[in-house]
Amino acid sequence: MRKLAVVLLSGGLDSATAASWVLSEGWEAMALSIDYGQAHRRELLSAKAVAEALNIPRQSADARFFASLAQHSALTGSALHALPEGRAVEEMANGDIPITYVPLRNSVFLTLAAAALESWALGLIETERCDPRSLKAGIVIAANALDYSGYPDCRPEFYAAAKRMLNLGAKLYTQYGVEIELLTPLIDLSKADIVRLANRLKAPLGLTWSCYAGGEKPCGVCDSCQLRAKGFLEAGLADPALA
């Protein structure tokens, strides 16, 4: 049985942990990093470093047009919104979707990952290098329903619907019977759990980048920096990226 996984690798703590996890589970992995015009472009350098440290090939997708398509967010439409400090956390507490929500981001990312995965798998099947009956295919996304409960595309029911759409639209499933699995290893974990898991798997956390701001060093005050710091604190570990 060959197990092929495309890992969405942003360069952050969560996706580096998810990538380490899928390798530990015996999958062959390829990383996919997506440049969607994010203000925190520093994370793309981290994605490259993490893929190298894990010794997995990486494709990079230039999807910068996505920023103009979906400019209604604090993460891409920098002219429209100043980046909020703590505001996203506050909005989630109110049951609202945070201002850092990027329209359909995870939907776009999953679909691109599925296209890369299908292309990889069809390339093996249709050149007879792999029998579809002994092939598994998966997409790994480091979504988390606990800390990001405010984002609709971080919820389990979204992933169930996504799995159905991606398979019904894919030759890999409809012709060859290989069902694309959506692997969300972090979906129910707290940030402290993720830090502990990363530590156990020896994920290269020192190379990761979480800050939403575009600076040289993590700002320490944005939602993402605060969540990360809280995770390390609760796990009782030091953040190697701050060493």
Added chain:
Amino acid sequence: MRKLAVVLLSGGLDSATAASWVLSEGWEAMALSIDYGQAHRRELLSAKAVAEALNIPRQSADARFFASLAQHSALTGSALHALPEGRAVEEMANGDIPITYVPLRNSVFLTLAAAALESWALGLIETERCDPRSLKAGIVIAANALDYSGYPDCRPEFYAAAKRMLNLGAKLYTQYGVEIELLTPLIDLSKADIVRLANRLKAPLGLTWSCYAGGEKPCGVCDSCQLRAKGFLEAGLADPALA
């Protein structure tokens, strides 16, 4: 009630007809054209001309990375496959998915259209220019289950699954209750029916481009040229693009 629609406009006969249809149904439309590295790049010029003729704004998305991501197709991976003449039709007759299948193309297109649509709608709602209770939002895709029965992402059950995924991942639906509709006005029509509909709606068919080959004029022999010619023939009309 404001009705906002994003129309996927390739520049072909079908999408020009679908765009004319949605305008005739009273929607405000914006066109989205996607450059995915298709060999038949001529159609992108047609998309521009069609949008101008219909007097609707158009966004163009540079998704050429998609060609490298999803190179397992005769339509994008020109080094891998020669473009087949009649082969796709033959494969569909055998119940197989044609070689011109592009991995997850319609899934990627729908997701990008949904992101553009959501961005447009949220921009109106969150600046209080529009009450979500008096807003409809739709994506128009000229998919056709009859002539393209071989493509999994042209089937009605795929669109039902896509609608669910796109809404569950969207703030527009999960927070504001505006359900993204997927409008597939051509799904059950024959090519002759589409030509007749276009004729009735005065769609600018003379500006459209259907040929899969990359030439100056339609090749007349590829699957797409043959389907188009057959449609005009059966509808008893002359193709204005050949005038």
